[in-house]
Amino acid sequence: MGTSVGFTETAYYTLLGLRGWIDDSSGPAHELAFSGSKGIFYRTGTQAAGWTGWCRVLAENTSGNVGIGTDTPKEKLSVNGNIRAHQVKVEVANWxxxxxxxxxxxxxxxxxxxxxxxxxxxxxxxxxxxxxxxxxxxxxxxxxxxxxxxx
Structure with a gap:
């Protein structure tokens, strides 16, 4: 059993592969694809069984806005879905x-x-x-x- 981390570069993205083995003997591998223009994507799978489709994890636009679950973030952080937290602090002036x-x-x-x-x-x-x-x-x-x- 070995560990491999690969940074495969193409014209479209940089790929980070996380595997706890050299072959498919220990279950699925995980990959993150970093795209300069489209965000970060994730997929899982094995060579034998195939891979799941790419799922966008994070998107960033030219304004520096970051999106989770959205391709068009309108704020510094836009989330298309529920957010769970133990506490949210909002700063407001002129109480x-x-x-x-x-x-x-x-x-x-x-x-x-x-x-x-x-x-x-x-x-x-x-x-x-x-x-x-x-x-x-x-x-x-x-x-x-x-x-x-x-x-």
Whole structure:
């Protein structure tokens, strides 16, 4: 049993092969293909049984945006799928404690009611269509909700 790591270069990608053997005797091998223009791909298989299709693991565009599960990342990190984490920290400026300032003018309930009847949503809260199209910043939305609760 041996270990081989190969960096095969072609005009299209660099290939990294991970195998715990020289032949197929110990199960499937794993390969990563690094493409300068299309991202990082993964596949697994054996010489005898064949290989799975290439699966894109990561994409990066010319703006430096990175995508997981997407070919067109729109942000520094775009993920097309669920994200699981133990904690997410969002940094936000101008936290709405200013609503407790004696000079802060709160909207009356009547003004709020008129706004809702006219626009179909709460003041300062984005419209559903806008959120469905552009997404929403968790930090900004938490700030908006806290301001509604505090005032």
């Amino acid at each position: 709405p404690d200013y609503v407790f300032d004696p000079n802060y003018k709160m909207r009356s309930l009547e003004e709020t009611e008129r706004f809702i009847k006219q626009h179909g949503h709460l003041p300062e809260v984005p419209k559903a269509m806008e959120v469905e199209t552009d997404g929403i910043s968790l930090g900004e939305m938490n700030k908006i909700l806290l301001k509604k609760i505090e005032s």
